[in-house]
Amino acid sequence: MRIGTISDLHIDRSKDYYPQDFEFILSKEIARLKLDVLLIAGDVSNHYLQTIQFVQNVKQQSNIEVLFIPGNHDYWKSEQEEKTSYEIFEYYKSQPESIIGSPYIINDEWAIVGHSGWYDYSFADHDKFSLERLEHRKYYGSTWLDKEHIDWGKSDLEMSKLAAASVKNDLEQVKDKNIILMTHIVTHKKFAVPMPHRIFDYFNAFIGTSDFDQFYEIYPIKYSIMGHVHFRNIIEESGIQYICPCLGYQREWRTKNLETEIQNTIQIIEI
Numbered sequence: 001m002r003i004g005t006i007s008d009l010h011i012d013r014s015k016d017y018y019p020q021d022f023e024f025i026l027s028k029e030i031a032r033l034k035l036d037v038l039l040i041a042g043d044v045s046n047h048y049l050q051t052i053q054f055v056q057n058v059k060q061q062s063n064i065e066v067l068f069i070p071g072n073h074d075y076w077k078s079e080q081e082e083k084t085s086y087e088i089f090e091y092y093k094s095q096p097e098s099i100i101g102s103p104y105i106i107n108d109e110w111a112i113v114g115h116s117g118w119y120d121y122s123f124a125d126h127d128k129f130s131l132e133r134l135e136h137r138k139y140y141g142s143t144w145l146d147k148e149h150i151d152w153g154k155s156d157l158e159m160s161k162l163a164a165a166s167v168k169n170d171l172e173q174v175k176d177k178n179i180i181l182m183t184h185i186v187t188h189k190k191f192a193v194p195m196p197h198r199i200f201d202y203f204n205a206f207i208g209t210s211d212f213d214q215f216y217e218i219y220p221i222k223y224s225i226m227g228h229v230h231f232r233n234i235i236e237e238s239g240i241q242y243i244c245p246c247l248g249y250q251r252e253w254r255t256k257n258l259e260t261e262i263q264n265t266i267q268i269i270e271i
């Protein structure tokens with residue numbers, strides 16, 4: 001079985017391609033690579049309806065199983081939006097393609113567990129910044145934009161703990177199998193922006209969480225997929241592959257061609 005992974009498509013942020021182009025090119029790539037399942041690790045767009053529509057369209061066009069979890073951008077809302085952030089979360093959770101709170105059993109040997117996860121500030125330079133300063137989510141004239149577009153009614157540290165509790169519950173259900181874990185938020189410090197760094201000594205606070213560390217010790221996780229940081233990289237450590245398959249914003253691409261970039265981004269897990 002061939003499982004493709006991709007993240008951070010940001011289909012609404014390209015100046016040369018429409019969301020339909022992303023759907024068409026991604027579906028074409030799924031066929032070329034002969035994938036059986038596609039995992040999308042969040043940040044499809046800045047609006048939940050657009051994100052869900054995209055996931056459904058790719059599923060329909062490619063005719064394979066498409067599973068996803070939302071990223072922080074997928075939770076963003078405009079001022080006119082009537083749903084609360086929590087209602088948007090619940091809406092995602094109710095979608096058949098979402099695996100939050102419902103592990104996907106592939107067969108007797110393999111299962112997929114997923115959650116957006118949330119950042120717990122632990123990746124920042126704590127010698128330089130107090131918790132209070134990080135909670136401000138503003139530094140060097142830049143605001144971390146989740147502050148303006150998402151309101152959980154809880155602290156980020158509490159959100160990270162809630163996400164970890166949900167994932168632990170799911171992992172318990174499938175611990176007799178090999179596990180593919182998918183998050184949006186980074187769970188391995190090697191994917192943080194290397195420090196010292198002028199601004200990421202601060203902004204790394206919002207990249208990752210350490211609340212998942214224990215899971216890699218306790219549960220048979222073989223692959224850990226994540227996005228958010230816009231890297232394309234694989235790390236292998238203690239028999240676990242950590243995969244960060246981010247397409248990223250068009251300005252971050254190495255070429256101007258979406259097809260080439262998607263080809264260079266998708267990582268395949270063969271089981």
Ligand SMILES: [Fe+2]
Pocket residue numbers: 043071072073184227228229
């Ligand atoms: Fe993100």
